Structure formats: structure tokens, C-alpha cells
Amino acid sequence: MQLSFDPRPFDLLGGLKVWGVVCLVVVALAWGIAGLLMFLQSGAPGLARLIDLTTGLIRDFLQTSPRRVWALAVHTFREAARKRALWVFAVFAVLFLFAGWFMPELKQSPDMAIRNYVSFVLRTITWLTIPVVGLLACWGLPEDIRLRSLHTVVTKPVRRQEIVLGRIVGFLGIGLLVLLIVGSVGYVWIVRQVPENFGQVTARVPIYGELRFLTREGKSEDEQGMEASGVNVGDEAIFRQFVEGNTQARAIWRFEGVDMNRLQNGQLILESTFQSFRTHKGKVDQELLGQFTLVNPKNGVRVPLQTFFNREFRRNSYNVTERNSRGEGGKLELKDEQGRTVDLAKDVLDGGQLDVEVACLSPGQFMGMARPDLFIRLPDRAFLTAYGKGLFSIFLMLTMIVVLGVMSGCFLKGPVATMLTGFIFLVGRLSHDFLQQLTSDKLLDNPKLQMRGRGLLESLYRLPTHLGPQIEVEDNTTQRVIKAIDNIELNALWGVKYLFPDFTQFDATAFVANSFDVPWDAALLPNLATTIGFCVPWIIVGYFALKCRELEAK
């Protein structure tokens, strides 16, 4: 379960490593099994045939003709258009005409209303385009085979991978056209729905930091010698940790690469979405009081800023320059803890690293924070940029569906290919967290809790002996054997997890709807890497399947 909105930069190198390992294992297994079967069937010539097929793959792909692929793509596009795929526009138009009936009117804050509108548009586009291109892709090749129209193609000097690629490009063309048109209509609809608040529809560009805590005594380690953490106030969904008011407890963010030139008009803007938790009523009509302290970790300069009131569930924007300007002309005047005047650029931001300490000043009350709850806001980008990137993410997902559908169609009939594609999509969309949970020893709801006994044999041992997942089993030979066997099956499960792409990551709604730009490192790069990482093997599988299958066997 995704608890909240926490974008993390994608580790491309780590991803490549996992991809390489999984591909290697799958190829080795496939090659081994195929080799064995062919050897058993035909003896040594069977193995030679396998080697020939493998070298043929490399040869065929090197000799791919873009011209032929394009010709097949154009043909596919026309064929899809003739199948009335573009009727999807009518459904889309109807949905937008009546969307207002289903949308709640939240007048509390414009950003809540905007979030609803943007989410609606992006989700509608996603769920309308996926079935259209998915069905086209799954039924295209099987129908061609059934109607024997593919027979006329394969008799031409066309390679099998060119047929697969031509189909993919053609269906993607249809998908792109649909996406561009409905995306444009959606954009206009959003603009028309929120005309007076349109200034607030923007694309914020954040710099996120890494978060750590100090205990109420101001220590970085707790009594058990563990890294200090915030207080758990009993929220069901443990995402934020809370800092106690009027103590030395602090939440500290470390930001990297903070440079005056990158800031909005040279102004340091801190945006926060902290939560408030009261243990007593306190001053009912006053929000909790907090304070930022800017710290330069390189030279140790510490600058406590003017206090702020935390408006819960809203975007709290703290402009350091505006809030700490004194004297005539509103000149920024920062003083360190010793009362010496310091300069923001020369003293505080020198070296590019900045620590921001957050304290809750209201006694007996708590302020809750998670990593994405505080960021430095850089100059905004146009909403259209973020919206475009959101559409691009949807296009990448469409690409995966098309490739998957075409690949399935290469060796399955239309209905079965649709079921296979639908199954992989649904597992990747709905059950990815479940798969993640199965192969991880941490609870997603509470990362501090370790989940023991995930293996089959250990579970069988724990159930009758009433050992919960928090209790360690005794360390003896039997248990070591059980764990060793379980490790094999858990590692296999780990590999299986990577056979299903995480389709939830393509949903950029969380960024766009919350008025954030869609970041390259945390969203676009992983989406692109996932698309390429899955599509390349799928295309190869499709090529093999089409090459090996008997077209007359309908």
C-alpha cells in the first residue's frame, strides 16, 4: 500500500544489475529447457537447430529494415482506424460532458479541487486508452492469422521481427493519436473548470532532502543505541514520525546542491505539509507553532528563523527572505544563534549543503513529518509541462501494453492473448505491493517491524507452535536447514516478482494533481527504464513465437 507521496530518485545502476540477473536466469532456463527438449526430440540436429535459431535472431535483428517496419505500421494504423477504434473519443466526450455530476465541490481550498479535476482527467485518459490499444494489440495478429491475411505478408520478403515491430509501431500510432487528442481536450477541460484558480495550477519543482531525527533530549541515538526516530502517535498508517513540542526533539533535513542561482529570484522558499497532533486542547483557535533553523554543516553556522504556524493538510509556504526581513525596505536580516548577522549566500548556503532543523514549539503537542513533507521550492514550471510528462508516462504504459499484447498474439489466440495481457497488467497494477511484501522482510505499513517466517517450511513450523512473525525461532540445525531451503524458494519468488512490471509507477497523477513537476530521476527515468527493460525481451519472445509457429494451426 502506498502510504503517501514520497518520490525517490531511481537507482539506474542497481536496476540494470537486477535486470541483467533476471534476464540471464530466464534466458539460461529457457535455453536449457528448449535445448533439452529439442535434443530429446531430434538428437544432435535439434541442438544445431537451436543454435541456428539463436544466431538467426541476431542476424535478423541486425538486418531489420525501418522502411518495411514503417509500411507494416501504416497498414496496422489504417486497419485499426477501420475497426472503429477511434470511437473511444465518443465515450471520452460523454464522460467529460457529465463529469461535473460526479465531482464533489470542495470549496475549502483550491488545491483540493484542482487535485480532484487533474486526477479525474489523467485517470480517465489512462482507463480509456488502455482497453482500446490493449484489445487492438491482442487481437491484431491472431485475427490476421485466422483470416489468412498474414499469409500474404509472410510470403513477401519481410522478417518476422519486422511484422512484430510493424504491428507495435502501428498500434502505438493509434494510441498516440488518441492520447494526444484526449489529452488536449482534458487540458482544456481542467483550464475551464478552474479558471479563477488557474494561477495555482502549476508545476512545482522541489529539492528533497534526507530526513533524520533528534530525541527529546537532543541526541541522535536513542537509549538502545539505535538511530533516533520521531514519536509514533498511533496513526494507523505509519508514514510520519512526530516531534514533541518544547523539547530538544528535532526533525533535520539535509539538502544537497542548494545554490542561490537555482532559487526563485534568489529567495529561499521552504514548503511544508506537516501534521499536527495535540495531546491537550491548548489554544484551540491557534495552530501549532514551529520554527525552522538553517544550519550550514560545513561551517557550523546556525540561523534560527522567525516562527511559523502550521496549517495542517495545506501547503505551508515559508519564504525565508520575506519572513525574516527587518528594517526599511524589507531587507533580509539573518542572525545566527550568537546574534551575529550572517549572509544567506555566503554563510548559510556556502558549500551547497544545507540542514534545516524543524522544532515544534507548542508544549505537549506534536508535529508529524516524513521525508517529502519539507522541500526547497525552485522556480515553478508551466502546468502544461507537468501535464505533458504525465501523458508521456501514460504513453510509456501504453507502449508496454501494446508490446505485451502483440507478443501474446504471436503465440495465442485473441481471447487468450487478451486474458494473458490483462492478467499481467492487473497483477502489475493491483498486486505489485503484495508481491513486494512477499519478497521483503519488512512490513510496508510499518517499516520498523520485521516479518519473520515468510518461507513455506518456516511458516509450517510456526503455525502449530504459535510463533508470531515478530519472534525469532531458536538457532539449531533443523532451523538452519529449513531456512536454507526456504531461501531457495524465496529467491525464486524474488525473481518471479520481476517478471511482472510495476504498472502503478506509470501513474504520474500524484505529481501532476499535487501541482508538482514530474521529475526525471524519480518518475520518467524509471518509467523509461522499465519500458525498455520489459519491451526488449517481450519483442524477442514475440519474434521467436512467430518464427516457430505453424501459421496454418489456427
Added chain:
Amino acid sequence: MSNLTAFQRKLVYVGGILLLLVPIVLLGSPPDANQEPSRKRPGETEVRVKAGSGGLLSRLRQQHELGEVSLGDVDPTSSTMNLLLLGFRGMATSRLWMDAQDQQKRKEWAELDSTIKSIVLLQPHFLKVWHFQGWNLAYNVSAEWDAVADRYYWVKHGVKFYMEGKDRNEKFPDLYWYTGDTLGKKIGRSDEWKQFREFFRNEPDKEQFPNGFDPEVNPDKKDNYLAARDWFLKANDAADQYNNRQRIMAEPLFRFYPARAKIDYALALQREGNFGEESRAAWEEAFDEWANKYGREEFDCPIGRVYMEVTEEEAQQFQAADQDKPEENLKTLHWVSRYQDMCNYRYWRTRCKIEGESDMAAAHRALFEAEELYRSADFDTAISTYVDGMKKYEAMLEKYPDLKDDDNTIEEVMIAQLFWRDALRIVEGAEPSDEEDFPLKDMWIKHQNRKPMLLEEFQRRQRTGGRTI
């Protein structure tokens, strides 16, 4: 094998279709519609079914109130959704409920609101859904927000949700009552009651409500308790008009809410330090509503119908009539007394009567002002004002001794004593012993067992100045 040609068969089919069409038209033709003045939006018209029009099925539907329109307004979106889902409404609803719980857990309020709207589209006539989610918005979601104005927004959101539910189910009194209950209790009695009551008459969001009030929840710019009373009256009217019983509480309790709202209004005025003519008049009106309207309302009981405001003369008549009845539960006065006990009728009657007297208002005012003087450290004046107030209070208790056992009265008297004694300790260095003579001495001695609990309240008021009468 038929000997008919294809063309002849087609003619037979057409004939059959036309033959079947006649009873279908006769039975199933839709009713006529009339443009009538809107009952909810004055000055506007709305389409209503013309009574007795349409085919047999339509007339039967109207006669036995089986159509959806007989329950309240029909939302075309809701009907469309239910039709489109074919038989999957149950599944979709369950999924939405799970989503709503998940969103609430993650504090995604905009998304939660959207999901709730979808749920009621699928279950528009399931009263418990409206009740649950209206309460959820007004009480649970509002409490999650830290800023008082934000909390108030969600309380109103819950009230508006109830109102929408009422429109869909206008013949059932339950949602009218919940609307009134939230307007009264949530706005008037929560921790933030001071701010909420002020916001109700003077909206914090001036940009959205430049006139200072939200026309959806407070069109007449009333006090929250008086607005709640309007809804309680509507609840009673709906029950009478459509002969639909509510399923919230016993009938005599449910019916007293309009009068109770008047009492709450008068209490709230006192809580805010208003002991003038406005407060006295509010109590007088509350007495009228309680004794002369609610008290004369008849309720079913096993021996017929009884009412609670029984005059001396009527009591004698009932007693005379009951003389021959062998069992207690066959006597009229027995049932009158039982219903009075159920509603604490006699207490509230006395309370309204006594509070409507100017001497009682003067006693309350003196104690209130004395407490304010204590807090502003004017202890000498506070002591004399306390003595004056307690003497007036004592005189009223002599006149209405029933009130001596009332919890609110005991609390007010004991707290006044604690403040007075503390002021005396500060000024004179000692408080009077129980042997000395002082006003309200009897009550002070009698209720010493409550002192430890009331000391906490006294200390809280010393710190914060809050009053929770």
C-alpha cells in the same frame, strides 16, 4: 415445418408485435408530468408526476408509493450509475467503502469526499449510509484538522451531506433530525463551541461568503440552536405528513427536540455571559414550547394516548377515573408519570420556569461577573459580588426546592463557593468555617463528597477561564 414463406412469417411477427404492444401500452404507459412550484426552492418550478396519470402499472406505483420518486428527489446520475452497473452495484459499493476507509486512514480528504459521493450515488436510499458518512465528515474528519476554521468547514460539509440525503429521502424524518442534531450539538457543544457558534453567524471565509453567513446551512442568519430547531420541526412534520416513524429513539424523546433546542439556545446565551432580557425571554419561550406545545402532545401507550402537561384539574379527573382500575399499569397517571420520567419532563419544566424569572437571571449574572472579577484579580469586589449572587441564588432555591438536587445547580453553587472561598483566603488569609453562617451553607455541607471532582473544574477555570455549564 411451416408452410409459410419468409415474407409471410415476417408479417406474422409484425402482427404479433403489434398485438403485444396494445397491452404493453395500456399497462405500462408513463405518467404525465406537471410543472409545479418548487417546494424547496421558492420562485422556481419543478417537474412533478401528475397524480392518477399513466398506465395501470404507473397508477399502481403511485397508489402504493413504489416508485423511486416516492422516496424523494431522483438524481439522474444515481439512476444512470445503477443502471450501467447492471448487477454489480453491490460489488462496486463494497469496493468504494474499502477505498473510503483506506483514504481516511491515509488522511486523503479530497479523495475520501469524492468516494463518499460515489457511494451515495449507488446507495441513495440507504439512510444508514447517509447517517454514517454525515457523522464521519462532521465529527471524525473535522477532528483531524488542526485549524478551527478548517474543522468548522468539515462540520458544515457533514451538515450539507445530511441535507443532500434529506432531499433524496424527504419522506423520512431521520435525516432531518441528524441535520438538526449536528447543527445544535456539534456546533454548540464541541470543544470549539465558542468559535463554531461565532462562525455560524459570521463565516470565517469572507472571500466565499462576503455576507458573513453560509446560505446553504444558515439561510436566515440564525443562532445555531434556533437553526437546529427548524430542522427538528421539519423532522416532526415529515413524520406526521408521511406517517413514517423515525428509527433513532423513543417517540416522546424524539418529539421534544424543537423545545430542547430552545432550552439549549437559552443555556448557550447564559454560557456566553448573556443574562439580560434576551436570555430571560429565551427561557420564557423555552417554557412555552416545552409546557404548552410539547407538553400537550399526545403519545401512544398501552392504554391509549397520554400527554405530559397535566393540569391539577385534569390530574384529579384522571385520578377519579383510575380509581376502579386494579392494576397500576392500567392507570393514566401512571403512564403520564412514566413518560415524564423518560423525558426528565418535570425538571426541564421547572428549570425553564425558574430561569425565566428575572431574579434567577440576576443570580447567574452576579456569579458570572464575580468569576470574571476574580480572574481580573479584583478580589474584594469579587467577594461582595459572590455574596450578593449566592444570596439571590439561595432565595430562588427556597422558592423552587426541586432544583437543589439538580446536578447543574449543585455544580454552579459549589464552584461559586470554591471561587469565593479562594478569594477570601487571598484577601483575609482564611475561609469561613462550616460553623459560621454564609449563603448556600446547606448545599455546601451536603455536597462535600463532590468537592474533589469539582476542584479539578475550579482549577481548570482558574487557568483557562472556560465555562462549561
